Amino acid sequence: MAEIPNTVVDIADAVASKQVKAREVIDHYLARIEARDGEINAFNIVTADEARAQADAVDAAIAAGEKLGALAGVPIALKDNLCTRGVPTTCSSKILEGWKPPYDATVVSTLRGLGTISIGKTNLDEFAMGSSTENSAFGPTRNPLDTSRVPGGSSGGSAAAVAAGFAPVSLGSDTGGSIRQPAALCGVVGVKPTYGLVSRYGLVAFASSLDQIGPFATTVTDAAVITQAIAGYDPMDSTSIPKDVPDFRSAVSAGVSGMRIGRVTDLPEGAEPEVTQRLNEAFVAMEKAGATIVDVQLPSFSYALTAYYLIAPAEASSNLARYDGVRYGMRKQAPDVNAMYGVTRAEGFGDEVKRRIIIGTYALSAGYFDAYYGKALKVRRLIAQDFDRAYSQCDVIMMPTSPMVAFPFGDKVDDPMSMYLCDIYTIPTNLAGHAAVSVPFGTGAHGLPVGVQVLAPALGEVPMFKVAGALEAAQGGKR
Amino acid sequence: MSESLLPDGWELVVGLEVHVELDTKTKLFSGSPNRFGDEPNTNIDPVTLGLPGALPVLNKHAVELAMRIGLALNCTVQPCTFHRKNYFYPDMPKAYQISQYDQPLNVNGYLMLPGGVRIGVERAHLEEDTGKSTHIGGATGRIHGSDYSLIDFNRAGVPLVEIVSHPDIRTSEQARQYVSELRAILVAIGASDAKMEEGSMRCDANVSVHRIGEPFGTRCEIKNVNSIRSLGRAIEYEARRQYDIIESGGTIRQETRHWDDADGRTHTLRTKEDADDYRYFLEPDLVPLAPSAEWVNNVRNALPKLPAQRRAELSVITGADVEGEAVTVVVERGQDAYVAQVAQAGGDAAKTLIYVLQAFAEIGDQPTIPASDIAALTLMERDGKVTATQAKTILSEIVENGGGDPAAIAQAHGFEAMDYSAVEEMVDAAIAAQPDAWAKYCAGEEKAAGALVGAVMKASKGKADGKIVTALLQKRKG
Numbered sequence: 032m033a034e035i036p037n038t039v040v041d042i043a044d045a046v047a048s049k050q051v052k053a054r055e056v057i058d059h060y061l062a063r064i065e066a067r068d069g070e071i072n073a074f075n076i077v078t079a080d081e082a083r084a085q086a087d088a089v090d091a092a093i094a095a096g097e098k099l100g101a102l103a104g105v106p107i108a109l110k111d112n113l114c115t116r117g118v119p120t121t122c123s124s125k126i127l128e129g130w131k132p133p134y135d136a137t138v139v140s141t142l143r144g145l146g147t148i149s150i151g152k153t154n155l156d157e158f159a160m161g162s163s164t165e166n167s168a169f170g171p172t173r174n175p176l177d178t179s180r181v182p183g184g185s186s187g188g189s190a191a192a193v194a195a196g197f198a199p200v201s202l203g204s205d206t207g208g209s210i211r212q213p214a215a216l217c218g219v220v221g222v223k224p225t226y227g228l229v230s231r232y233g234l235v236a237f238a239s240s241l242d243q244i245g246p247f248a249t250t251v252t253d254a255a256v257i258t259q260a261i262a263g264y265d266p267m268d269s270t271s272i273p274k275d276v277p278d279f280r281s282a283v284s285a286g287v288s289g290m291r292i293g294r295v296t297d298l299p300e301g302a303e304p305e306v307t308q309r310l311n312e313a314f315v316a317m318e319k320a321g322a323t324i325v326d327v328q329l330p331s332f333s334y335a336l337t338a339y340y341l342i343a344p345a346e347a348s349s350n351l352a353r354y355d356g357v358r359y360g361m362r363k364q365a366p367d368v369n370a371m372y373g374v375t376r377a378e379g380f381g382d383e384v385k386r387r388i389i390i391g392t393y394a395l396s397a398g399y400f401d402a403y404y405g406k407a408l409k410v411r412r413l414i415a416q417d418f419d420r421a422y423s424q425c426d427v428i429m430m431p432t433s434p435m436v437a438f439p440f441g442d443k444v445d446d447p448m449s450m451y452l453c454d455i456y457t458i459p460t461n462l463a464g465h466a467a468v469s470v471p472f473g474t475g476a477h478g479l480p481v482g483v484q485v486l487a488p489a490l491g492e493v494p495m496f497k498v499a500g501a502l503e504a505a506q507g508g509k510r
Numbered sequence: 511m512s513e514s515l516l517p518d519g520w521e522l523v524v525g526l527e528v529h530v531e532l533d534t535k536t537k538l539f540s541g542s543p544n545r546f547g548d549e550p551n552t553n554i555d556p557v558t559l560g561l562p563g564a565l566p567v568l569n570k571h572a573v574e575l576a577m578r579i580g581l582a583l584n585c586t587v588q589p590c591t592f593h594r595k596n597y598f599y600p601d602m603p604k605a606y607q608i609s610q611y612d613q614p615l616n617v618n619g620y621l622m623l624p625g626g627v628r629i630g631v632e633r634a635h636l637e638e639d640t641g642k643s644t645h646i647g648g649a650t651g652r653i654h655g656s657d658y659s660l661i662d663f664n665r666a667g668v669p670l671v672e673i674v675s676h677p678d679i680r681t682s683e684q685a686r687q688y689v690s691e692l693r694a695i696l697v698a699i700g701a702s703d704a705k706m707e708e709g710s711m712r713c714d715a716n717v718s719v720h721r722i723g724e725p726f727g728t729r730c731e732i733k734n735v736n737s738i739r740s741l742g743r744a745i746e747y748e749a750r751r752q753y754d755i756i757e758s759g760g761t762i763r764q765e766t767r768h769w770d771d772a773d774g775r776t777h778t779l780r781t782k783e784d785a786d787d788y789r790y791f792l793e794p795d796l797v798p799l800a801p802s803a804e805w806v807n808n809v810r811n812a813l814p815k816l817p818a819q820r821r822a823e824l825s826v827i828t829g830a831d832v833e834g835e836a837v838t839v840v841v842e843r844g845q846d847a848y849v850a851q852v853a854q855a856g857g858d859a860a861k862t863l864i865y866v867l868q869a870f871a872e873i874g875d876q877p878t879i880p881a882s883d884i885a886a887l888t889l890m891e892r893d894g895k896v897t898a899t900q901a902k903t904i905l906s907e908i909v910e911n912g913g914g915d916p917a918a919i920a921q922a923h924g925f926e927a928m929d930y931s932a933v934e935e936m937v938d939a940a941i942a943a944q945p946d947a948w949a950k951y952c953a954g955e956e957k958a959a960g961a962l963v964g965a966v967m968k969a970s971k972g973k974a975d976g977k978i979v980t981a982l983l984q985k986r987k988g
Contacts, residue, residue, distance in 0.1 A: 114563045127562065134556050136563060235562040239794035268565050269796050346794060349596050352605030353560045357661070368600055368659075395596075395789035404791065 035059040039105050039200050039253040046089065046104030053089035053104035057082050057148060060106045064150070064197045072172050073191040075111045076119055077151040082106070085148045102260065103146030108192040108201035111152035112159055113244070114233040115139055118149075122235050123167035124157045126379030127360045136233020137268070138202065138244050138261045145260055150198055153188030157381045158351065159204055159237040161185045162212055162453035165444055166383045174217060176479060180437040183213030183453075186247070190217040193247040200248045200257050204234055206241045207339050208432075208457025211469040214247055215432035215482025218471045220254040220499070221247050223457075225489045226464035227272040229258075230265030236350040238343035239270075241461040251470065251499045255279040258492065274490070282493045283500035288321030292498060293425035296326045299333045299455055302434040305475030310431050313472050313483045316505035317429070317498065327421040327428065331413040335459040338414070340451060341394045341407035342462070348391030354379065386447065415463045418488065426494045430456050432469040432482035456484060465489050470502045515682070515746055516719060522749045523718045523726055524685050525677035528692060529670050530702045531639065531710040532575045538638045538669035539566030539608065546708055550662035558667045560603030565795050572669035573615070575701045576636050577801060577809045579671050580616025582695050582816055583631045589800035590615045590635070592793040597786040601641035601661050609637035609672075611790045615799070621675075621695075622818060623687045624833045630676030641666035665709075671701070677716065677726065682742040682749075689713055689738050694817040694842060706737055713741055717748040719756070727752065728762040732776055734769045744769040748776050820846050827853055828863040836867045844875025857885030858892045868902075869909050880913050887916035897975040900925040928973045933966070936974060937982045940965040952987050959983055 033050045036042045045051045061079050068074055089104050109115060112122045114132035121127045139149070156166035164172045164187025172187040174180045175195035182191040186203025190213035193201050203210040205223035214221025222245040229244045236242060246257035262276045294314060302310075314324050356362035356375035363378055365371040380388070394403035421428060433453060443450040460467040466489065469482035483502060487495035516522060534544050540557035556564040580587050593611035614635030621629050642665050647657030673692065679685050693711060696704040704711040718729035732748055735741045747769075752762050766785075767776035815823075824846045825832035840846050845866050853859040862884060870877060887908070891901040896916075903923065908914045920926065928936075940962045941948045950958035959980065966979045 114561075120562070122562070130562075132556075132561065132563070134561075231563075232565050233563040236795075267567060269567050270565075270794075345791065349594055349606055349789075349791070352596060352598065353562070353603065355598060355600075355605060357600045358559055358603060359561065369598075372598060392789065395791055397787040397789075400789070400791075 037196065037199055038250055039102065039248065039256055040250075042105050042199060043102050046093070047099060049093060053086040053093075053148070054083065056104055057086040057106055057150065060150060060196075060198055063195070067175075067195060068197065070173065070178060071175055071191055071195055071197075072170055073153055073188040073195060073197055074108070074151045075121055075123060075154050075169055075188070078118055078149060079151075081118075082148050082150045089146060089148070100144060100146030102142070102256075105147045105200065106150045106198045107142060107147045108151055108153050108189055108198040109139065109149055110155055110186050110189045110201070110203045112155060112204060112235040112237075113139055113152075113202060114235065115149065115152065118152065120152065120235070121169070122158045123155045123169055124379065124381070124384070125168045125361060126354045126375070128168070130360050132233075134233065137230040137265045139233060141261055153186070153192055153201060153203075155188055155203075156185035156209075157384050158235070158347070159185040159206055159209055159242075160347070160383050160387055162208070162450050163438075163440075163443065164188065164213075165440065166381055168381055171440060174437045176218060177437060177477070180439050180479070181216065183216035183433070183437065185209040185213075186221075187213050189247050190214055190219060190221065193217070193219045193249060200246055200253055202244055202246055202257075202261075204237075204242055204244050205457075205461065206238050206243075206343060207461050208454040210245045210247065211457050211467060211482070211484060212433045212453055214469040215471070215480065215484075216437040218480030218482075219247050219249055220251055220468065220470055220503075221245065221482075222254050222258050222468045223460060223466065224258055224262060224492065225272070225466040226461075227270050228262045228276070228466070228490070228492070230261075230263075230268040230271050232265055232267040236346075238346040239350060240346060241339075241343055243461075251468075251496065251503045252280060252283045254468065254499075255283050255496045272490070277493055279492055279496050282496040284504075285497045285500070286321065287317055287498055287501045290322045290427070290494060290497065291325050291425040292317050292322045293325050293327040293421055293428035295329050295332070295421075295428060295430055297328045297330060297332070298430060301452070301455070302431050303436065303475055306431045306434060306436070306481050309473045309475065309481040310429065310483055313429060313502060313505075317501060320501045320505060322498070322501075325425045327424055329414075329417045329421060329459070331410065331417050332459055334410045335414050335462055336451060336455055338407040338410035339454075339458045339462060340390070341403050342411065344387040344391030345394045345404050345407075346391070348388045348395065351380075351384065351388055383447070411462045414459050418459070418463050418465065422488045422491075426487070427491065427498050428486040429498070430484050430486070432456060432484040436475040436477065436479035436481060460486055463489075466492050466495050468495055468499045470499045472502060472506065515749055516753055519722055520753060521720055521722045522680055522682075522745070523677050523720065523729070524679035524682075524745055525716040525729075526675045526679065526685060526688060527714045527716070528673045528675075528689065529712040529714075530579070530673065530696055530704060532572050532669040532671060533700065533702050534569055534571050534575065534669055536569060537667035538569050538572050538636065540667055542667065544668050545664070546710070548664055550660075550664060553664040554666075558603065558663055560605075566608060566793075568796060568799065569669060572636065573799065573801065574809060575669075576615055576634065576671050577806060578699045578813060579673065579696065579701050580619060580634045581806075581810045582699050582813055583616070583619035583621055583634060583673070585616035585619030585631060585634060587616055587801060587806045589613070589798060591798045592636075592796045593790045594793050595637075595788045595790055597788060599640070600659065601643045601663075601666065603641065603663065603666055607638060607640065608793055608796070610635035615801075621688060621691060623684060623691060624818075624821075627684060629678045629684070629688055632674045632676050634671050634673045637670050637672060639665050639668040639670050677718075677729075682745040685715065685745055686738050686742050689741060691817065698814055698817055698820075700814075715741060715745055715748075717745055717752070718762070719749050719752045727756070728764050730762065730764065730776070731766045732769050733766060733779065734771075736771065740769065740771050743771075743774065744776065747774060751776065817841050824849060824863070828859040830860065830863055836863050840866055843870065843873075845870055845873070845877060848877045848881070851881040852884045852888070855881040855885040856889070857881070858888035861888040861891060865905055869905050873909070878912060879908060883908055883913050883916060890916055890920065894930070894975060894978065896920055896925050897973070898977065899972070926973060928970055928975070930978070933970070933974050933978055934982060936966045936969050937962070937979060937986065939969070941983075941986065951983065
């Protein structure tokens with residue numbers, strides 16, 4: 032038996048060219064999960080039987096000479112806020128424990144159509160609210176590189192699954208950094224595509240104007256391939272962009288010669304010194320590779336966190352109102368419907384979710400709307416304008432992904448504000464609806480991975496992947 | 511409105527909010543069927559149920575119908591946005607309703623009532639309907655005292671247009687006319703079947719009273735009005751209730767009240783303090799809607815003639831009263847075009863209107879009876895070839911058979927109006943045979959004519975035209 036490859040591209044190749052069987056690939060990854068996920072807890076559910084059956088079907092199709100999807104046989108892990116028909120989708124919340132959607136998210140059916148094989152649903156901060164996966168109702172996920180530390184969040188399970196080698200690729204969702212930050216903390220690539228590039232149909236909504244689905248992978252090429260596969264117009268999502276998707280994969284090796292990369296000179300301070308050092312080295316590497324570094328300013332940047340923590344909870348307070356025990360999910364018995372709402376939601380939601388629902392309801396309430404939510408929307412527009420101005424001088428911007436490397440469990444759970452600060456560099460991209468990727472770039476304190484973030488304007492995935500690819504290449508090619 | 515609803519110097523002020531279910535094939539934001547009367551919870555899908563991850567997609571035909579309504583009510587159609595109206599209730603799946611808030615699709619229109627009164631229409635916007643709750647076990651069928659409730663989500667997501675009038679209505683009769691005319695318009699433009707009894711048109715009334723010359727009083731919203739007649743009763747009850755409170759020194763509490771048709775009163779449903787803060791914000795799952803000028807013009811140009819114009823035209827060709835029953839009913843039935851056809855075919859328009867009113871109740875808006883048949887019959891009656899009574903018989907036979915040659919039918923029945931001179935002879939014979947009756951009639955007792963007319967009808971075996979007999983008697987009287 033040939034060695035099982037560990038990238039999307041290589042697995043697809045190997046399966047299609049019959050060097051390995053899809054079943055061998057799946058068994059290989061399932062064995063790794065079996066061996067180590069007890070410790071890591073990346074998965075809420077491993078769908079081993081279904082995965083094996085799908086792999087067998089791929090092998091049968093190959094044997095019969097049938098035409099295959101471009102990604103046939105590639106295992107993938109899915110964040111447990113993506114609806115999967117017939118497979119529990121819990122958002123790591125008690126209130127949806129055991130709930131089986133009657134339908135698939137668009138990205139799920141798209142990937143299945145390409146032949147990928149879902150091996151399970153991964154853990155997250157409850158309803159995608161958090162930066163450490165400590166808010167999961169089913170226990171935290173551990174960082175595979177140091178199991179005393181968090182993997183980041185909210186897509187901690189998906190990041191850890193790829194970092195631990197449980198799958199070559201996984202999907203997460205990013206509302207304020209929930210793909211990029213765990214990618215940085217786990218030492219993998221994580222992409223947040225342009226808002227509207229990837230369909231949100233079937234993604235359980237946290238903040239509708241900010242949420243996007245994106246991949247974790249071990250290589251930039253894999254990330255580009257999967258981003259491309261899930262991108263594209265979906266008539267089931269009214270915010271989906273009705274435009275053709277250019278080729279992302281070829282951008283990865285196109286190089287950065289002649290590109291202008293912005294360095295933000297008025298970035299909020301507070302990053303760990305090693306993080307700043309790695310970023311500086313990244314700029315040097317890009318200059319060496321032929322790019323020009325341009326100083327830019329984003330004056331409203333530091334207001335982004337506050338605006339986000341009004342807008343996102345506001346939308347969440349509305350999106351999570353449907354969890355009322357009436358139609359699906361957990362229902363606690365009570366004498367009348369209002370009491371039933373109260374006790375179901377009190378017991379079904381965790382503390383961080385409740386905190387954000389209360390903040391969000393307050394920000395929208397009569398008498399406070401203008402001062403809080405209304406103001407936040409104005410700040411949002413200022414941030415977008417800042418970016419527009421900056422992008423008139425450069426093609427992409429580079430900055431850290433996370434101000435710190437992976438932190439120990441329990442470090443920030445008692446201080447929500449310090450937890451919120453984890454997302455200080457990732458939030459502005461969501462507010463602007465732009466694209467960004469985190470690329471592993473060296474290590475920081477305790478030898479833990481550091482991520483460098485490449486930001487691009489809306490629909491700027493091509494320049495973004497060019498720089499991401501160059502950053503990867505500068506460290507000695509494929510990892 | 512009765513003359514004594516409120517004393518002199520007092521005025522009733524009413525604004526109406528009418529919700530109309532649009533006649534689309536599918537729902538406002540999803541592809542499930544928009545159908546009344548199906549097995550509960552069969553016209554549902556992830557979007558309808560507000561399942562996690564579901565997203566709304568706007569139904570284009572609903573927009574088209576909403577624009578038709580706006581344009582038929584003389585509104586301006588403008589670029590618009592959708593908002594979320596947040597509140598908890600079991601029949602509202604997402605715990606928010608997607609509606610329109612400060613930028614609705616249609617604004618600044620009006621509706622003309624018969625008689626020329628103009629009622630302003632502030633807005634007509636799109637929103638989705640909720641599911642339907644049925645409360646089991648209580649005495650009244652309402653939630654109070656019930657053991658449990660059943661929810662049917664077939665109706666959830668059905669497209670609604672909410673039409674809000676300015677508070678320009680001043681009598682309960684005007685309110686009834688407004689709703690009646692609105693309904694006729696909605697049916698004429700194909701936007702809705704607008705049946706209050708099926709819930710495809712729902713009416714809430716905002717009622718206040720004030721002394722003329724003073725500012726408008728505090729208003730109360732009246733809900734649960736299920737027919738046009740109830741609307742009138744509810745408004746009148748509420749006006750008197752508020753007047754009584756004010757006259758005895760009290761103040762009106764701004765609240766929502768429930769009309770109870772059985773006991774003829776309104777009751778407090780919820781006060782302003784209990785009212786929800788809906789926390790409206792722009793719906794992030796939808797993009798703004800800006801119908802192109804071309805689309806708006808196409809919709810405007812494709813509007814059919816509205817009932818008011820059709821009544822006016824029917825009145826002109828038939829000479830009948832534009833606000834009379836005949837014109838109103840025939841236009842309501844959609845049979846005015848047919849009357850015009852018959853007139854075109856040479857028939858007597860006024861008579862045609864009467865025939866259609868009396869005999870076409872079951873026929874629908876596309877009568878297939880050849881216009882020429884009816885035309886011929888009207889002329890036969892007008893020219894005295896058959897009596898009115900005979901014409902009626904011929905007409906019902908034509909209707910039953912879907913057509914027929916009236917002359918042939920008349921002949922088959924042995925109908926013929928009598929010759930005028932023959933009638934004259936009979937009249938003279940009757941006068942001669944009943945001198946007492948004749949004397950009484952000449953002395954001014956109109957009733958005495960009855961015996962004379964009866965004698966002529968008997969002698970003629972019904973072939974004399976009663977109207978002609980009466981006219982002859984008058985002529986003889988001199």
